[in-house]
Amino acid sequence: MAEKGAKARALAGGTDLLVQLRVKRYIVDRVVDVKHIAEMNELSYSDSKGLVLGAAVPCYRVYEDKHISAKYPGLYDSASLIGGIQIQTRAGIGGNLANAAPSADAIPSLIALGATANIAGPKGKRSVPVEHFCTGPGKSVLQDGELLVSMSIPPPQAKMGSTYIRFIPRNEMDIAVVGVGVSVVLNGNSIKSARIALASVGPTPIFATEAGNWLTGKAPTEDSVMQAAEAAKKAAKPITDMRGTIEQRIHLVGVLTKRSLLSAITRAKEAR
Template sequence: MQALEYVAPASLDEAVAALAKHGATARVLAGGTDVIIQAREGRRQVGVMVDIKGIKEATSFSFGSDGSLTVGAAAPCARLYGDAEVQKRFPALVDSASLIGGIQIQSRASLGGNLCNSSPAADSIPTLIALGGVCNIIGPSGKRDVPVEDFCTAPGQNVLQAGELLVSITFPAPAANSGAAFERFIPRNEMDIAVVNAAASVALSADGSKFESARIAVGAVAPTPLYVKAAGDALAGKPVSEATIDAAAAAASDAAKPITDMRGSAAQRKHLAGVLTKHVINTAIARAKGA
């Protein structure tokens, strides 16, 4: 590993200035659970680490008066899933945040870091997509918002331009009678990268008989985590039934364009995309009904 510099800005302005000053060799450091390892293993050349853990907007999370939730990009997963309100209102975030790494990792790792690492198999991104998350980005030319499903562009790559920084992610307030869930499939029971993962968010009619709307996302089946609009459309307005859910699962499986590698075969992943989509829809329904 080559020697590198470290700076710790105290404000967003200072962070943007630091990123601008150091250009392409600068890298944002949140929890560091990916980027430090990548630097150590020579998979990323980093000249300057810009640590954003001293910036309040990046490390806190809060609910808006409208019931929305804004999560700082460097807020550690453990704090998020340990929060009673988050557990109550956004259980799918807890699903994701509580299975990324072990407890030590969760005390450092953040949703923002997971998103900016932009792995196709990231265990939070399908959830962020299903929940309709929006990325709050700041850069030399000001602020801009990008829906999470448009954030990743390729394995390890995303829409952030030189000098830009992900500050936080905002989730709209959950609709009435809604529920969401995330699940991943791994061959072991822990310490593994998803072969496939999936998240669903569903809003039901007041009597629970029909889907009002739904958002489905699957991961590790394409170069980026996939928002599968067709799967949500297969549910919206339809009765809550096994046939409807099977149709949504089939849509997710169809959308999957996986590869074969050491973690699984393309055929296995396509199949699992359907299996997991079905699982997460059923869990989301149960949560919507207050089960």
């Protein structure tokens, strides 16, 4: 990959790449199947180190993993919403991140869960917080010759819940008009911390830091959640396109932020 630079692409699930090559979005000389690299197929969890998710692990392994559904339900939500069953056999969270679509269903969950992207390249290895990974539609911090190897997610704190919800016009198999991924940590009867991330309302997934920080120390009530949802709407910078208008999308950010926070609070209460 280093040898061919921008003329090389990594093939994991191929559900984005093969379509992009067919419509000539990228003209490449080399496609490298990375599914045989052990590190890229790793899926491991420990209470001390958290989750290591190889970039070539397909969605079905994510949502069938008992640790992920128990500890990171927001990531479970994302993995089970991406494409249909056929796509989920091949497509993975790593490809969803590396493809860097503003509408990617996994990226808000990764941001909400505090994930870092582990990158390897000709100059060595580096790690980047997922909220800094995407730089524009289809663009990321990956330099020519660099490869996304895995993602690391810290172990969940006590009483932590996470949720991803999106709006689409049909029930399955569609691109998010808006998506919202959140995580909430409770401390007794107040919110210890919260992270909110938005999909499809800007050129990259958006980390709505102010909306999340505002919740710190607040009671986990519908009233607090409504106010955080208003703050999240201010972080959204959507465009009008075939999937929705600016007004509809901003409205949806409010609705989905409220619903995902309420869901994450419920999950946090049930968590150990």
